Amino acid sequence: MNLLLRADAVDIGLHVQKGAAELAYLDPPFGVGTTFGSRSPRGGARAQGPTAYDDRWASPIAYIAWLEARIAAARECLSDAGTMWLHLDHRAVHEAKAVCDRVFGRKAFLGEIIWATGNGARGARRGPAMTHQTLLLYAGGREAVWNARDPSLREPFATTSLAMHFTHTTPDGRRFRERTIAGRKYRYYADEGRAVGSVWTDCPAMVANTPLRGETTGYPTQKPVKLLDRIVRASSRAGSLVVDPFCGAGTCLVAAARLGRSFVGADIGALAIKTSGERLRGEGVAFDLRVQSRPSR
Numbered sequence: 001m002n003l004l005l006r007a008d009a010v011d012i013g014l015h016v017q018k019g020a021a022e023l024a025y026l027d028p029p030f031g032v033g034t035t036f037g038s039r040s041p042r043g044g045a046r047a048q049g050p051t052a053y054d055d056r057w058a059s060p061i062a063y064i065a066w067l068e069a070r071i072a073a074a075r076e077c078l079s080d081a082g083t084m085w086l087h088l089d090h091r092a093v094h095e096a097k098a099v100c101d102r103v104f105g106r107k108a109f110l111g112e113i114i115w116a117t118g119n120g121a122r123g124a125r126r127g128p129a130m131t132h133q134t135l136l137l138y139a140g141g142r143e144a145v146w147n148a149r150d151p152s153l154r155e156p157f158a159t160t161s162l163a164m165h166f167t168h169t170t171p172d173g174r175r176f177r178e179r180t181i182a183g184r185k186y187r188y189y190a191d192e193g194r195a196v197g198s199v200w201t202d203c204p205a206m207v208a209n210t211p212l213r214g215e216t217t218g219y220p221t222q223k224p225v226k227l228l229d230r231i232v233r234a235s236s237r238a239g240s241l242v243v244d245p246f247c248g249a250g251t252c253l254v255a256a257a258r259l260g261r262s263f264v265g266a267d268i269g270a271l272a273i274k275t276s277g278e279r280l281r282g283e284g285v286a287f288d289l290r291v292q293s294r295p296s297r
Contacts, residue, residue, distance in 0.1 A: 001241075002257065002285065005266040006273045007292035009070040009245030015290070016077045016264050022145055022240035023261075024074040025231060025252045027087040027223065029055040031063045036220040038271055039211075052220050052248075053269045063092065068099045070245060075103050077243050078140025083110065083235040086136040087223075093134045100138050110137040110144065111198060115227065118204035137235075145235050152230045154193035155202075166190045203227040208251070219249035219275045228255035236261055250276030257285040 005015055009028070032055045039049045057063040074084055084104070088096055101109065113135040121129030147153065157166070165177040166188075175190040188194075196202075207213050208224040215225060232255045236242055242256040247265035253276060256263040267273055273289075280287055 001262050002253075002280075002287035003264045003290060004247070004250075004253070004273060004277055004280065004287050005264065005290045005292065006268070006270065007266050007290075008268050009266060010073050011292060012070075012073050012243060012245045012264070012266055013076045014292070015266070016241070016243055018076050019079045019082075019140075020241050021077040021243040021264075022079055022082050023232060023236040024077055024082065024084045024140075024243045024245070025087070025228070026071065026074055026084065026246055027221075027244075027248060027252075028067060028070065028246045029053060030089050031055065031057060031060065031092045033057070038220055038275075039218045049218070050271055052271050060092070060095070064095050064099060067092070067096060068103065071096075071099060072103050074243065074245055075138075075140065080141025081143045081145050082140030083144045083146075084136075084138045084140065085113075085231055085235065086138070087115075087133065088136070089133045090130050093136065097136060100136055104138040104140075108139045110139055110146075112136050114199045115203065116199065116201040118201070118206060135231075145237060145240075147234055147237070148195065149192065150233045151193075152233045153196050155196050156193050157190060162190055200227070200230070203230070208249075217249045217275050217279060219272065222249040223251045225251055225255055228252045229259070232256050232259050232261060247276050248272050250279045254279060254283055254285075257283060263287075 003015060034056065035054050036052045037049045038052045078084060086096060086100060115133045115135060116131060117133060119131060121131050166175040168176050170176065176187050178185055178187050203224050203226045205224060208215050208222040210216055216222065228251045232242060238260040240261055242261045242263045244252040244265045247253055247267045250265065253263045253265040265276060277289060
């Protein structure tokens with residue numbers, strides 16, 4: 001039941017059964033104040049390509065009001081095991097946190113991921129250059145999925161830590177350490193690695209935004225597959241539904257399909273639907289294409 005939908009994100013609930021999704025990934029316009037163009041995957045200037053989307057707003061208040069309605073629509077799609085990931089940058093993430101607290105409730109906040117994009121610092125005349133983006137995580141209910149032991153959420157222990165702490169070995173040769181915390185004993189295996197934590201530096205944006213890599217589509221603000229692969233693995237299970245109301249270049253949909261999840265992807269922009277559709281067909285993914293007639297911003 002994969003669906004690619006040309007529609008406003010505020011209407012995602014018209015096409016997703018209430019409480020059906022385990023993951024809603026929202027990568028909306030960031031409130032940058034400009035129009036984004038697309039370029040050919042073979043190269044060329046984005047300014048000379050077709051318009052992908054308009055990110056200009058009457059005021060910051062107008063932008064936040066627009067965003068709140070779409071966060072609320074995504075909230076209605078989530079099951080009790082569901083999680084919303086809201087992807088923004090420094091321009092609006094702080095106001096958006098307050099919005100999410102209203103929509104979900106403050107206790108539903110699960111934390112945030114700092115994604116270091118790997119892009120060079122520039123334009124920092126009055127303060128530090130912003131070289132990261134932020135993802136806010138909110139639970140749809142009390143049973144939010146978090147697949148902490150998935151290999152994509154693990155990284156090798158430091159060499160020093162292995163030498164100092166992993167001094168025990170199981171009969172079958174696995175190195176481990178044991179710790180007692182509040183009277184309970186925990187065992188950690190060296191070959192499982194440690195949690196990657198909340199700062200992700202190993203998913204460079206450039207792989208999705210250079211004609212030198214096969215992953216790129218030319219769509220602006222395209223996110224790397226590795227980033228979305230980790231998000232889908234973290235907050236959903238095989239066979240579950242993933243919703244992306246701002247699907248853009250279709251990266252979340254591709255990651256979901258590769259991992260055995262179904263998806264509903266939406267975008268108001270014609271170029272986003274064209275790009276996502278071509279990408280999914282290239283992956284051999286079956287989906288229905290639907291165009292909603294209701295006009296919106």
